[in-house]
Amino acid sequence: RKEVEQDPGPFNVPEGATVAFNCTYSNSASQSFFWYRQDCRKEPKLLMSVYSSGNEDGRFTAQLNRASQYISLLIRDSKLSDSATYLCVVTARNTGGFKTIFGAGTRLFVKA
Amino acid sequence: GAGVSQSPSNKVTEKGKDVELRCDPISGHTALYWYRQSLGQGLEFLIYFQGNSAPDKSGLPSDRFSAERTGGSVSTLTIQRTQQEDSAVYLCASSLALAGSGNTIYFGEGSWLTVV
Numbered sequence: 001r002k003e004v005e006q007d008p009g010p011f012n013v014p015e016g017a018t019v020a021f022n023c024t025y026s027n028s029a030s031q032s033f034f035w036y037r038q039d040c041r042k043e044p045k046l047l048m049s050v051y052s053s054g055n056e057d058g059r060f061t062a063q064l065n066r067a068s069q070y071i072s073l074l075i076r077d078s079k080l081s082d083s084a085t086y087l088c089v090v091t092a093r094n095t096g097g098f099k100t101i102f103g104a105g106t107r108l109f110v111k112a
Numbered sequence: 113g114a115g116v117s118q119s120p121s122n123k124v125t126e127k128g129k130d131v132e133l134r135c136d137p138i139s140g141h142t143a144l145y146w147y148r149q150s151l152g153q154g155l156e157f158l159i160y161f162q163g164n165s166a167p168d169k170s171g172l173p174s175d176r177f178s179a180e181r182t183g184g185s186v187s188t189l190t191i192q193r194t195q196q197e198d199s200a201v202y203l204c205a206s207s208l209a210l211a212g213s214g215n216t217i218y219f220g221e222g223s224w225l226t227v228v
Contacts, residue, residue, distance in 0.1 A: 034216075034217075042221070043203060043219035043220060043221050043222055044155070044203075044219050045219070046216050046217070046218075049216075087154070087155070089217075094168065098160075099157065099160075099168060100145065100157070100160070100217065101157060102147070102154060102155040102157075103154060104153065104154030105154055
């Protein structure tokens with residue numbers, strides 16, 4: 001089982017749609033959680049951190065469920081510019097210190 | 113510098129040659145990470161440094177791969193006797209402290225390696 005798993009997609013949605021991505025992680029000792037965005041042939045960039053209380057940034061809402069070990073990202077009112085790959089990121093302590101694991105990503109295509 | 117800087121940005125090398133990839137992290141960042149991403153695939157963790165120390169080398173694919181960091185700043189990733197399966201983009205990232213403490217990881221633009 002992968003340490004961080006995501007639905008690879010692709011998700012094809014029209015402009016204005018609401019889309020949700022889920023991510024599960026296997027290490028119950030995981031401590032920090034993030035969503036990153038990666039555009040085609042570009043480096044990943046932080047979209048938002050994920051907190052147990054949930055957090056919202058404009059059209060984006062991230063939630064963490066520690067009991068079920070999953071993270072979600074909700075995008076409302078999708079824009080063409082939201083087309084990208086969304087990476088779930090989990091950091092956990094291990095014997096060597098900390099390990100930051102990226103999921104394989106979920107691809108989103110927003111169409112006019 | 114303003115961001116994570118990597119060089120070369122593109123490298124084409126012949127199978128069997130050695131290559132060295134360089135990463136200059138954001139000034140003041142103590143943690144530095146190397147990831148590899150093959151075309152259309154996710155990020156594969158290779159190694160990270162806390163200062164000059166690499167506590168976890170388990171992600172290095174084989175003994176042909178090595179990395180070092182000196183002076184708590186610049187890091188080099190060396191691939192010896194390159195193979196075609198080494199072709200990928202090698203992404204370096206840094207964070208103020210270890211990402212486990214909630215610090216954001218910032219990526220460089222990557223070094224695109226093609227082994228022919």
